[in-house]
Amino acid sequence: MSPLDMLADAVGPRNVLHEAQDLSPYAVDWRGAYRGQPVAVARPGSTAEVAEVVRRCGAMGLAIVPAGGRTGLAGGAVPAANGPPAVVLSLERLNRIRHVDARDFSLVAEAGCVVQTVQAAAAEAGRLFPIQWGAQGTAQIGGMLSTNAGGIRTLRWGNARELVLGLEVVLPDGRVLDDLRRVRKDNSGYALRHLFIGGEGTLGVITAAALRMVPALKRVESAFVAVPSPDAALSLFSRVMGSGAELIGFELCARFCMQMAAKHGVGLRMPLPLEAPWYVMVEIAAAHESVPLRDMLEEALGAALESGEASDAVIAESEAQRAMIWKIREDYPDCSRRDSPAVGTDTSVPVSAVPDFVNAAERALKARWPEGRMAAIGHAGDGNIHLSLHAPEGWAGDRAAWVAHAGEMEPLVNAIAVSLGGSFSAEHGIGQSKRHAMATHKNQVALDLMRTVKAAFDPDGRMNPGKVLP
Amino acid sequence: MSPLDMLADAVGPRNVLHEAQDLSPYAVDWRGAYRGQPVAVARPGSTAEVAEVVRRCGAMGLAIVPAGGRTGLAGGAVPAANGPPAVVLSLERLNRIRHVDARDFSLVAEAGCVVQTVQAAAAEAGRLFPIQWGAQGTAQIGGMLSTNAGGIRTLRWGNARELVLGLEVVLPDGRVLDDLRRVRKDNSGYALRHLFIGGEGTLGVITAAALRMVPALKRVESAFVAVPSPDAALSLFSRVMGSGAELIGFELCARFCMQMAAKHGVGLRMPLPLEAPWYVMVEIAAAHESVPLRDMLEEALGAALESGEASDAVIAESEAQRAMIWKIREDYPDCSRRDSPAVGTDTSVPVSAVPDFVNAAERALKARWPEGRMAAIGHAGDGNIHLSLHAPEGWAGDRAAWVAHAGEMEPLVNAIAVSLGGSFSAEHGIGQSKRHAMATHKNQVALDLMRTVKAAFDPDGRMNPGKVLP
Numbered sequence: 001m002s003p004l005d006m007l008a009d010a011v012g013p014r015n016v017l018h019e020a021q022d023l024s025p026y027a028v029d030w031r032g033a034y035r036g037q038p039v040a041v042a043r044p045g046s047t048a049e050v051a052e053v054v055r056r057c058g059a060m061g062l063a064i065v066p067a068g069g070r071t072g073l074a075g076g077a078v079p080a081a082n083g084p085p086a087v088v089l090s091l092e093r094l095n096r097i098r099h100v101d102a103r104d105f106s107l108v109a110e111a112g113c114v115v116q117t118v119q120a121a122a123a124e125a126g127r128l129f130p131i132q133w134g135a136q137g138t139a140q141i142g143g144m145l146s147t148n149a150g151g152i153r154t155l156r157w158g159n160a161r162e163l164v165l166g167l168e169v170v171l172p173d174g175r176v177l178d179d180l181r182r183v184r185k186d187n188s189g190y191a192l193r194h195l196f197i198g199g200e201g202t203l204g205v206i207t208a209a210a211l212r213m214v215p216a217l218k219r220v221e222s223a224f225v226a227v228p229s230p231d232a233a234l235s236l237f238s239r240v241m242g243s244g245a246e247l248i249g250f251e252l253c254a255r256f257c258m259q260m261a262a263k264h265g266v267g268l269r270m271p272l273p274l275e276a277p278w279y280v281m282v283e284i285a286a287a288h289e290s291v292p293l294r295d296m297l298e299e300a301l302g303a304a305l306e307s308g309e310a311s312d313a314v315i316a317e318s319e320a321q322r323a324m325i326w327k328i329r330e331d332y333p334d335c336s337r338r339d340s341p342a343v344g345t346d347t348s349v350p351v352s353a354v355p356d357f358v359n360a361a362e363r364a365l366k367a368r369w370p371e372g373r374m375a376a377i378g379h380a381g382d383g384n385i386h387l388s389l390h391a392p393e394g395w396a397g398d399r400a401a402w403v404a405h406a407g408e409m410e411p412l413v414n415a416i417a418v419s420l421g422g423s424f425s426a427e428h429g430i431g432q433s434k435r436h437a438m439a440t441h442k443n444q445v446a447l448d449l450m451r452t453v454k455a456a457f458d459p460d461g462r463m464n465p466g467k468v469l470p
Numbered sequence: 471m472s473p474l475d476m477l478a479d480a481v482g483p484r485n486v487l488h489e490a491q492d493l494s495p496y497a498v499d500w501r502g503a504y505r506g507q508p509v510a511v512a513r514p515g516s517t518a519e520v521a522e523v524v525r526r527c528g529a530m531g532l533a534i535v536p537a538g539g540r541t542g543l544a545g546g547a548v549p550a551a552n553g554p555p556a557v558v559l560s561l562e563r564l565n566r567i568r569h570v571d572a573r574d575f576s577l578v579a580e581a582g583c584v585v586q587t588v589q590a591a592a593a594e595a596g597r598l599f600p601i602q603w604g605a606q607g608t609a610q611i612g613g614m615l616s617t618n619a620g621g622i623r624t625l626r627w628g629n630a631r632e633l634v635l636g637l638e639v640v641l642p643d644g645r646v647l648d649d650l651r652r653v654r655k656d657n658s659g660y661a662l663r664h665l666f667i668g669g670e671g672t673l674g675v676i677t678a679a680a681l682r683m684v685p686a687l688k689r690v691e692s693a694f695v696a697v698p699s700p701d702a703a704l705s706l707f708s709r710v711m712g713s714g715a716e717l718i719g720f721e722l723c724a725r726f727c728m729q730m731a732a733k734h735g736v737g738l739r740m741p742l743p744l745e746a747p748w749y750v751m752v753e754i755a756a757a758h759e760s761v762p763l764r765d766m767l768e769e770a771l772g773a774a775l776e777s778g779e780a781s782d783a784v785i786a787e788s789e790a791q792r793a794m795i796w797k798i799r800e801d802y803p804d805c806s807r808r809d810s811p812a813v814g815t816d817t818s819v820p821v822s823a824v825p826d827f828v829n830a831a832e833r834a835l836k837a838r839w840p841e842g843r844m845a846a847i848g849h850a851g852d853g854n855i856h857l858s859l860h861a862p863e864g865w866a867g868d869r870a871a872w873v874a875h876a877g878e879m880e881p882l883v884n885a886i887a888v889s890l891g892g893s894f895s896a897e898h899g900i901g902q903s904k905r906h907a908m909a910t911h912k913n914q915v916a917l918d919l920m921r922t923v924k925a926a927f928d929p930d931g932r933m934n935p936g937k938v939l940p
Contacts (some may be wrong), residue, residue, distance in 0.1 A: 101820070103707075103822045105703060105711065106820065117892040150655055158632075180917060181817045183853055184853055186896060187898065189900060189908060190665050194661040195664075216485065236575075240598065288766055291756075291762075294762060350571070383654055423658055424658065428657065430659060441658075442659065449927070453662075455926070469659070
């Protein structure tokens with residue numbers, strides 16, 4: 001039997017894609033940086049069909065590349081260019097929300113559910129599914145979990161990992177690990193689920209998850225704050241957290257980033273004139289109506305202004321103003337791309353090391369690429385700053401030329417983060433794009449244990465080959 | 471070289487115990503249910519010494535049983551009675567708090583730090599280390615993590631697992647996995663740490679951990695509430711959670727439990743006459759001074775009384791009254807032991823299944839042991855109810871006789887919990903006491919994967935043999 005016949009037998013002929021034009025969306029990653037040609041795309045409609053595809057591909061020696069909304073930034077969901085023949089296993093048809101239980105703040109969603117759909121289902125039940133990031137309208141639950149997605153709310157509710165109560169996983173040999181329980185406490189042996197969460201499909205295929213919901217937010221207050229330095233931003237962070245206000249967002253943005261947003265953004269209005277070197281977006285929230293949130297924020301910002309931690313601040317006076325602050329943040333990546341070629345990173349350091357990190361990176365980049373322009377923006381409350389080095393204004397070359405010129409900024413910045421006790425891969429995952437960094441920076445004992453786990457779970461290397469492990 | 475000489479060489483002669491009277495505390499578990507004779511007790515003073523002991527014991531074919539405060543309830547920290555020759559590796563001398571960082575809400579503590587000491591260090595920094603349970607004055611950080619301890623605050627801040635930022639682990643071959651970073655976001659490969667947390671020392675020895683702190687609580691309000699049924703308690707839970715009040719404790723207690731506490735407790739005063747079949751202890755908190763907590767609780771309880779979810783309620787009017795509510799809860803296990811022989815369980819179900827669970831268990835126990843008296847108490851907000859079956863008043867036999875008579879209640883109650891999507895081991899872990907339940911109730915695919923992990927990490931079976939896996 002040919003691979004296509006085999007797949008058609010497993011999931012029905014209509015759910016096997018093999019024509020070039022049908023395959024093409026699955027053959028390139030979100031950023032257009034990675035290309036790989038699948039043998040076919042299989043779109044199973046049930047967990048049993050996923051298991052069947054995995055089992056039969058194994059028998060035919062075909063690799064499996066699980067794919068969801070394919071919004072990942074590390075090339076994890078496309079076949080590796082020089083990898084073995086691979087079938088893309090798209091979870092898009094496993095898109096049922098199986099269960100919503102408002103009373104115990106849980107829901108069960110299949111891997112192919114779009115994240116926004118799950119958010120909406122939670123909202124309909126009067127609850128909040130608190131993960132939030134730009135791609136949520138396209139990204140799917142399976143990908144969110146396989147990459148342990150972060151976003152702007154991890155400060156308060158953690159990464160995707162922290163929202164999982166139970167998982168259903170198809171293993172590399174086609175068996176189903178049915179651990180889709182909605183229990184909050186279970187100390188019965190090893191916490192296997194945490195291997196699949198963030199495993200980027202290299203140990204199995206997540207087919208469904210039981211997820212936590214949290215009380216809906218009743219009040220939110222946001223501010224846009226000018227600060228003199230990353231150190232001042234850290235003090236402000238500690239002040240607001242320490243005050244006991246429920247901080248749900250704390251983004252640090254260099255002036256250069258805000259300038260790019262102001263220049264290229266469509267319909268963006270800056271809440272303050274861009275006269276300060278750094279800005280912070282602060283958001284606090286309350287799930288109970290009677291929490292005096294506005295007073296809390298005014299008090300914290302008043303004290304910050306008085307102490308010099310902040311030089312100016314504006315609190316959003318309306319939902320429209322609040323939305324504008326976050327639109328600036330969400331539109332920033334696009335504006336930055338439109339501005340000029342850049343090389344980027346995804347590092348994290350302990351929160352208290354953010355100032356040292358930014359300052360050290362700025363010095364190192366200035367010394368080596370004096371013509372480059374450093375952009376720093378990120379989830380400072382998590383210690384996760386995305387540093388980029390942009391080509392100078394009027395750079396004559398294209399993006400590839402700038403990458404050839406300044407591509408070494410990534411290992412350089414990674415090394416600084418690691419030297420400060422941080423990570424070279426904070427929230428986007430490894431995929432294909434950071435395998436070299438894994439080889440360079442990852443603790444060798446950890447890497448060895450990971451190889452041990454991979455060999456034990458997937459001895460034939462069939463699951464998403466060429467990803468994660470160097 | 472003899473084992474004793476080898477250990478003396480590794481950790482110094484003063485830190486090797488081998489006389490019978492020195493060994494005896496390490497040879498029996500907290501409940502006196504498990505006994506096992508160690509060859510010796512080694513008390514290393516550094517991570518390097520732990521690694522040395524592990525390596526040298528491996529070379530001599532000796533097993534390692536890691537031990538902390540030894541307050542576990544599952545017999546995990548004493549050698550198995552029929553196990554191979556084993557050295558108890560006590561972490562008690564690794565008791566430094568290496569680092570406290572108030573600005574980024576983190577600390578680094580060695581495995582031998584007593585939990586209460588870590589709580590105190592956090593408080594001194596103006597922060598909260600939120601795990602809390604009865605044994606915290608004796609239990610150590612390493613044991614807390616190896617058993618993924620729960621307690622009365624998991625409802626709000628999760629189990630021990632959720633408080634970990636990084637770990638340092640000595641592996642079965644003596645290598646050190648140094649992943650003691652204080653980063654909040656790190657997606658660089660498999661989440662290895664989660665295997666060691668809750669791994670009960672069977673995959674390696676946790677020697678230190680980077681831990682999260684949270685904002686200190688500025689206000690707390692507690693209530694003792696009479697409710698007509700577990701279902702009413704669930705509605706009350708959902709009402710308080712749904713209101714957005716920050717619920718940090720929600721304990722459900724059958725009247726029989728409160729009667730035992732009233733009868734045997736020293737200095738306990740019941741906040742309400744024991745006229746209702748069920749009681750709930752509710753605690754809400756706020757990290758910010760200005761949250762109108764009292765109003766929030768009064769409003770929720772007022773509505774609960776009006777709707778019939780509650781029949782009576784008293785809010786603590788002073789810190790002394792608040793302390794009394796929690797003293798009743800904390801002293802309960804002792805009171806229960808003093809009352810009469812009992813067989814107990816440690817199950818969890820989805821929160822919304824608690825009423826079905828309690829009702830089904832009550833029916834099943836009454837049918838089989840009509841003379842027995844069911845005690846139900848637990849962390850209902852986590853779905854973790856501890857059910858016990860007590861001997862009738864005036865039971866002539868001893869504890870062993872009752873266990874012989876009613877011991878089968880444990881598998882029976884476990885089966886009910888599992889049939890409702892729950893766990894037979896919610897927070898105490900498996901150790902020796904629940905290995906038979908692992909064999910009976912654990913998902914066979916999960917069990918098989920666990921064996922795969924164990925074989926990959928500890929191929930010679932040297933780490934805490936006879937524990938966790940059946």
